[in-house]
Amino acid sequence: SYRKGGYHAVRVGDQFAGGRYIAQRKLGWGQFSTVWLAYDTQTKTYVALKIQKSAPQFAQAALHEIEVLLAIADRDPSNSKCVVQLIDNFKHTGPNGQHPCMVLEFLGDSLLRLIKYNRYKGLPMNKVREICKCILIGLDYLHRELGIIHTDLKPENILLFNTIDPAKDPVRSELAPILERPEGGLNGGGVTSLIEKKMKRRARRAVAKISERRISMGVIGEPPKSDRNIGGIDVRCKIVDFGSACWADKQFAEEIQTRQYRAPEVILQAGYSFSVDMWSFACTAFELATGDMMFTPQSGQGFSEDEDHLALMMELLGKMPRKGAVTGARSKDFFDRHGDLKRIRRLKFWPVDKLLIERYKFSETDAREFAEFLVPILDFSPEKRPTAQQCLQHPWLQHKNSSQDKQINEPSLEKVDVGMSNLKIKVGK
Ligand code: ATP
Ligand code: MG
Ligand code: MG
Numbered sequence: 001s002y003r004k005g006g007y008h009a010v011r012v013g014d015q016f017a018g019g020r021y022i023a024q025r026k027l028g029w030g031q032f033s034t035v036w037l038a039y040d041t042q043t044k045t046y047v048a049l050k051i052q053k054s055a056p057q058f059a060q061a062a063l064h065e066i067e068v069l070l071a072i073a074d075r076d077p078s079n080s081k082c083v084v085q086l087i088d089n090f091k092h093t094g095p096n097g098q099h100p101c102m103v104l105e106f107l108g109d110s111l112l113r114l115i116k117y118n119r120y121k122g123l124p125m126n127k128v129r130e131i132c133k134c135i136l137i138g139l140d141y142l143h144r145e146l147g148i149i150h151t152d153l154k155p156e157n158i159l160l161f162n163t164i165d166p167a168k169d170p171v172r173s174e175l176a177p178i179l180e181r182p183e184g185g186l187n188g189g190g191v192t193s194l195i196e197k198k199m200k201r202r203a204r205r206a207v208a209k210i211s212e213r214r215i216s217m218g219v220i221g222e223p224p225k226s227d228r229n230i231g232g233i234d235v236r237c238k239i240v241d242f243g244s245a246c247w248a249d250k251q252f253a254e255e256i257q258t259r260q261y262r263a264p265e266v267i268l269q270a271g272y273s274f275s276v277d278m279w280s281f282a283c284t285a286f287e288l289a290t291g292d293m294m295f296t297p298q299s300g301q302g303f304s305e306d307e308d309h310l311a312l313m314m315e316l317l318g319k320m321p322r323k324g325a326v327t328g329a330r331s332k333d334f335f336d337r338h339g340d341l342k343r344i345r346r347l348k349f350w351p352v353d354k355l356l357i358e359r360y361k362f363s364e365t366d367a368r369e370f371a372e373f374l375v376p377i378l379d380f381s382p383e384k385r386p387t388a389q390q391c392l393q394h395p396w397l398q399h400k401n402s403s404q405d406k407q408i409n410e411p412s413l414e415k416v417d418v419g420m421s422n423l424k425i426k427v428g429k
Contacts, residue, residue: 001053002096003096004054004096004097005053005054005055005058005096005097006053006054006055006096007029007033007034007051007053007096008034008051008053008054008092008094008096008099009094009095009096010023010026010034010036010051011023012024012025012200013200016038016049016090016092016101017088017090017092017101019041020040020041020042021038021039021040021041021047021049021103022038022039022041023036023037023038023049024036024037024038024039024046025037027048028110030241030243032052032053032058032061032062032243033050033051033052033053033058033062034050034051035048035049035050035051036048036049036051037049037106038103040087040103045106046106047087047088047103047104047105047106048103048104048105048106048107049101049102049103049104050101050102050103050104051092051099051101052099052100052101052102053096053099054094054096054097054098054099055097059098059099059100061243062100062102062243063100064243065102065242065243065245066086066089066100066102068148068242068245069084069085069086069102069104069242070086071146071148072084072085072086072142072146072148072242073085073086075141075145075146076141079105081137081138081141082134082135082137082138082141082237082238082239083138083141083142083238083239084104084105084107084159084238084239084240084242085104085105086102086103086104087103087104087105088102088103089101089102089103090103104240106162107159107160107161107162107238107240108159108160108161108162109159109160110155110156110157110158110159110160111131111155111156111158111159111160111237111284111288112154112155112156114155114160115155115287115288115291118291119291120291120292121291122288122289122290122291122360123288123289125289125366125370126399127288128285128288128289129396129397129399130234130236131158131236131237131288132281132285132288132397133392133397134236134237134238135153135158135237135239135281135284135285136281136388136391136392136397137388137392138238138239139153139239139274139277139278139281139388140387140388140389140392142239142245142277143274143277143387143388144387144388144389146247147247147248147249148242148245148246148247148248149245149246149247149248149251149272149273149274149276149277150239150242150244150245150277150280151244151245151246151253151256151257151276151277152241152243152244152245152256152257152258152261152280153239153257153261153277153280153281153284154258154260154261154280154283154284155284155287155288156241157239157240157241158237158238158239158240158284159237159238159240160236160237161236161237161238244256248273248274251272254269256272256276257276257280259297259305259309260283260293260294260295260296260297261279261280261283261284262279262280262309263275263276263279263280263382264279264310264313264320264324264380265324265328265382267306267309267310267328267330268324268325268327268328268329268330268331268334269328269329269330270324270327270328270329270331272382273382274387275382275383275385275387276382277388278377278385278386278387278388278391279377279378279385281377281388281391282294282374282377282378283295285373285374286352286374289356289360289370290356290359290360294316295309295312295313295316296312297309297312302343303343303344306330306333306334307334307341307342307343307344308344310334310341311341311344311347313378313380314341314347314349315347315348315349315350316350316351316352316355316378317351317352317375317378317380318349318351319339320335320339320380321339321380321381322338322339323381324380324381325339326339351371352370352371352374352375353367353368353370353371354367356370356371369395369396369399370396372396373391373394373396373397377391
């Protein structure tokens with residue numbers, strides 16, 4: 001992908017926007033871009049620099065993303081809405097072409113990494129609650145104030161606040177001078193440059209090791225004490241990645257969302273609106289609490305991934321109302337005229353609260369309260385789902401301390417081997 005039209009190759013110390021930003025280390029990458037930690041010499045802070053691939057379709061997508069991010073920043077001057085802030089944007093010309101670049105506030109690890117570092121056991125319920133509040137504040141802002149649908153909400157696209165100031169980090173500040181020196185050395189090449197490269201490599205490795213240890217110790221992800229308090233919430237995370245976001249009245253894609261977080265109306269092509277983000281939100285909340293994705297559909301003999309997905313939804317949430325099962329452009333592909341799936345006949349129903357108790361060992365109270373919060377958001381009828389604003393009023397989020405917090409259990413055996421899909425009988429056509 002590092003060829004014409006693709007990613008721009010970055011080395012530690014590279015300069016951008018006429019020397020304003022200096023690349024420090026790679027933070028991540030996606031289908032469209034690489035994202036680097038960069039030092040902003042003007043504001044003397046660290047920022048995230050998202051460098052897009054240069055081919056026309058990627059450049060076009062970046063311009064759209066910038067347009068959305070500008071709208072987001074414009075209505076939130078105090079930066080309190082749990083959505084990432086765009087600081088600057090420019091174009092960078094390199095050997096692979098002209099790359100649109102976005103300068104974003106520097107955030108921490110994604111919720112996906114947080115789930116991983118918890119060894120997929122699920123987070124304590126009070127943490128889940130706090131994170132849910134943040135996501136909902138972000139969604140309420142996007143939906144109600146801006147009319148924007150994110151369309152790709154998932155743990156990977158929600159980032160924690162970064163609590164370690166790279167400049168104040170004692171180890172990093174010792175290594176920073178090495179990492180910040182432009183490649184090629186001060187004397188420009190030769191032996192110095194080789195030594196320089198070696199030192200940098202070593203410094204980079206040291207930094208990576210330290211960060212890893214911090215994450216596993218749970219240091220990363222704790223809000224800084226000085227953090228502003230907004231409505232009694234420590235702001236802990238932010239929604240990112242607006243590459244596929246759209247205005248509700250200007251939709252362009254029919255197939256939206258990452259598979260596991262996709263709403264039923266999208267599968268059935270029955271039209272969509274803000275409530276698709278609510279569906280993905282509920283899937284994300286479940287994953288935070290249990291460590292498992294809510295739905296992991298697979299195709300099999302005689303049925304598609306889509307049909308399996310619909311079957312898994314119905315096993316957990318009950319039968320889809322006939323009306324919903326017949327109105328989508330693709331409904332006939334999956335449902336017969338009675339509203340039953342054509343190829344997956346016998347479903348094994350396992351309601352959310354029972355699943356939480358039986359598989360994830362939640363206490364009865366925790367399971368009931370969490371299910372009462374989640375299940376309405378997973379209504380098959382999009383218009384019946386509560387809005388982000390309504391969810392923020394739900395009693396489950398008002399809890400200060402749940403009386404009897406979910407115990408963190410060692411992963412149990414059945415959790416490892418009983419996939420829900422194994423429980424139903426599938427019949428080939
Ligand atoms: P996708 O294929 O998911 O659309 P993308 O190319 O649009 O990817 P992003 O998802 O925006 O890129 O970013 C890629 C990764 O970079 C993220 O998953 C995250 O790890 C990291 N990242 C993005 N923005 C930031 C930020 N503001 N602060 C810190 N890290 C970030
Ligand atoms: Mg992404
Ligand atoms: Mg993207």
